[in-house]
Amino acid sequence: MIESTDPPSVIEELVDLSRVAETIQSQLDSFQARHERAGLVLPQDVLQGLRQFNAKLITLRESVTTIEVERRSLRVFAEIGHVVNSSLDLPTVLNEVIDTIIQLTGAQRVFLMLRNARDEMEIYVARNWERESLRPGEYEISRTIVNQVVQHGEAVLTTNAQEDPRFDSMQSVVAYSLRSILCVPLKAKDDLIGVIYADNRIREGIFTESDRFLLSAFANQAAVALENAQLFNDMSMSYDQTLEALVAALDARxxxxxxxxxxxxxxxxxxxxxxxxxxxxxxxxxxxxxxxxxxxxxxxxxxxxxxxxxxxxxxxxxxxxxxxxxxxxxxxxxxxxxxxxxxxxxxxxxxxxxxxxxxxxxxxxxxxxxxxxxxxxxxxxxxxxxxxxxxxxxxxxxxxxxxxxxxxxxxxxxxxxxxxxxxxxxxxxxxxxxxxxxxxxxxxxxxxxxx
CATH class of the missing domain: 1.10.3210.10 (Hypothetical protein af1432)
Incomplete structure (x- = not known):
């Protein structure tokens, strides 16, 4: 669930206009109730038109709110892209990405997992809503959902894992009281190298399809950061090996x-x-x-x-x-x-x-x-x-x-x-x-x- 914490003025103006329309409609309804015995009846199309106008204002307000939230998400996404492309400090970059995901989606926890040498998904970064790194004892997640994403390469979204029939047989869902879960694949050049797993164990219905799209986009950014860091590490290692060989030759003199x-x-x-x-x-x-x-x-x-x-x-x-x-x-x-x-x-x-x-x-x-x-x-x-x-x-x-x-x-x-x-x-x-x-x-x- 993406929330706009700082609504722009256009939304406030639409809200005010909607309230004015509601006030006018209420006054007209009251006027008609008082004067209809005297034969003073307002044309039905006036009241009906006013109701339709108010309904359209509410729809417009909701649409503008959605657009503004998406605009804010895209702006933050662009900022994260700048961080990813301007820094090779991988832990800092990934922490920033994960913290932003938590802020935008309302997740309690987010985990970034990478494939290790044993071909298993290993937790690389784990953060909570307080921008703190989690300890291994707090790694209570559904490995079955993670494995499903790894196997099929597709995102999994559930608004309430406790009642979702897809997860009836999953003991971890019940044992860890998991509710809202969103897990997306992390791909580098079409190779699945890990997943990003987000959850909220208290609230249902936290994540939406919009969040799935956003988290998938962030996963792509994280993959870029990982690839850049690996290239930099490989280059640094080559430099260091060359330097050590040169220094050994100097010392030999x-x-x-x-x-x-x-x-x-x-x-x-x-x-x-x-x-x-x-x-x-x-x-x-x-x-x-x-x-x-x-x-x-x-x-x-x-x-x-x-x-x-x-x-x-x-x-x-x-x-x-x-x-x-x-x-x-x-x-x-x-x-x-x-x-x-x-x-x-x-x-x-x-x-x-x-x-x-x-x-x-x-x-x-x-x-x-x-x-x-x-x-x-x-x-x-x-x-x-x-x-x-x-x-x-x-x-x-x-x-x-x-x-x-x-x-x-x-x-x-x-x-x-x-x-x-x-x-x-x-x-x-x-x-x-x-x-x-x-x-x-x-x-x-x-x-x-x-x-």
């Missing part, structure tokens, strides 16, 4: 830093989660961490693999790699957020870093997070110019550089993460070294944590 990138990706995402960053931000951080040293493509092997301290001339070449990384990836939308790490992960909080000498919050947050975990991995890993040191030394060094090299807020979050968690993440990338503590041997100069 530096014998002592192989698997470094995998570690800092895990480390940076762990610290970012600790600081409360969103899932979208974590994606950007992952890409930036993966590609943070892409600019080292232009650094000679002799410098990358040098076993001792770099000369001033060699440092000049080394310090170009952040800007070189930005140059390589500039203009590629996929790396739009990642360049914050690529170009700024060697900046220091006090302004003494490179390449631009940024200070404080001039340094992008992603880069401030990454620089701390980059230092953690540099200190606890073997490098050509020194041996690995224990994690407790890394904690001490990062804490010592709080407010100078590192953002105090980032350091404070870092210190709340237990050493065992860092070591477990490291063990994922170094299975042969699982449980091995870096040894305390001769290191480089203080403060020389990364190149």
């Amino acid at each position: 530096e014998r002592e830093t192989q698997e470094h990138t995998r570690r800092v990706v895990l480390y940076s995402m762990t610290l970012a989660r600790k600081m409360g960053l969103s899932e979208d931000e974590l994606i950007e951080i992952r890409r930036g961490a993966l590609m943070h040293d892409i600019g080292k493509i232009g650094v000679p092997d002799a410098i990358l693999q040098k076993p001792g301290p770099l000369t001033e001339e060699e440092w000049v070449l080394m310090r170009r790699h952040p800007e070189e990384g930005i140059r390589i990836l500039q203009g590629i939308m996929f790396f739009e957020g990642a360049v914050d790490i690529i170009g700024s992960h060697h900046e220091h909080y006090n302004g003494n870093g490179y390449p631009r000498g940024l200070k404080g919050e001039q340094i992008p947050l992603y880069a401030r997070i990454f620089s701390a975990v980059d230092a953690l991995d540099a200190i606890t890993s073997d490098r050509p110019y020194r041996k690995a040191q224990p994690f407790k030394v890394a904690y001490q060094e990062i804490l010592r550089c709080r407010g100078t090299q590192f953002d105090p807020k980032v350091v404070d979050a870092f210190m709340t993460i237990d050493e065992q968690e860092w070591r477990a993440l490291r063990a994922i990338t170094l299975p042969r070294e699982r449980g091995r503590e870096p040894t305390m041997e001769a290191g480089g100069k203080r403060g020389e944590t990364t190149r």
Whole structure:
């Protein structure tokens, strides 16, 4: 049942006009009753015409109401289409679609179900009239109706499942007190991939044929959203696989830093989660961490693999790699957020870093997070110019550089993460070294944590 909660003025005017007609008719009826003994009788066609006029006003009002409700539904449908086509955040899009279905149809609950690997319909989104996600214990629906829609590919509509002879033998209808039910197929390129199931367990006659049409249209929108998201996920996966292969090749150039990138990706995402960053931000951080040293493509092997301290001339070449990384990836939308790490992960909080000498919050947050975990991995890993040191030394060094090299807020979050968690993440990338503590041997100069 679609209801218009904000009737337009034309409907109000028709209502007022109908009331005026009813008032005139009532007054004429009263006039005729008082004066018919005196022989004053109104022509029958006047009263009859007035009644017909009033009836037509009522019909017109109902027609206009229906048109306005349909117009409102189409407007909302267009808005949902815009959301579907402008966003690849699938949970957000589907929640918006489901909430709109509930608003327009008067459903208590709506479920979006998708075919899983076992060829079964699995609930993917479940929402109620309060715009809340339902818990698994609240998934009380008629699986028989769902299976019927899946089998025949046609929508099922019942205004009262308790009295509908089609569902006499369905135990779930009785057990769950199901009444108004509307279930439509979800198709992508003629393949049935799921269903949308709506119900109201309190009221009868909630859904109409108009709702069936509307829900089917929304199902098509949901199918588009799913298809777009799948294409985007496939594209992202291809990108990520290509990136990981490229990064593995880069890491292989530096014998002592192989698997470094995998570690800092895990480390940076762990610290970012600790600081409360969103899932979208974590994606950007992952890409930036993966590609943070892409600019080292232009650094000679002799410098990358040098076993001792770099000369001033060699440092000049080394310090170009952040800007070189930005140059390589500039203009590629996929790396739009990642360049914050690529170009700024060697900046220091006090302004003494490179390449631009940024200070404080001039340094992008992603880069401030990454620089701390980059230092953690540099200190606890073997490098050509020194041996690995224990994690407790890394904690001490990062804490010592709080407010100078590192953002105090980032350091404070870092210190709340237990050493065992860092070591477990490291063990994922170094299975042969699982449980091995870096040894305390001769290191480089203080403060020389990364190149």
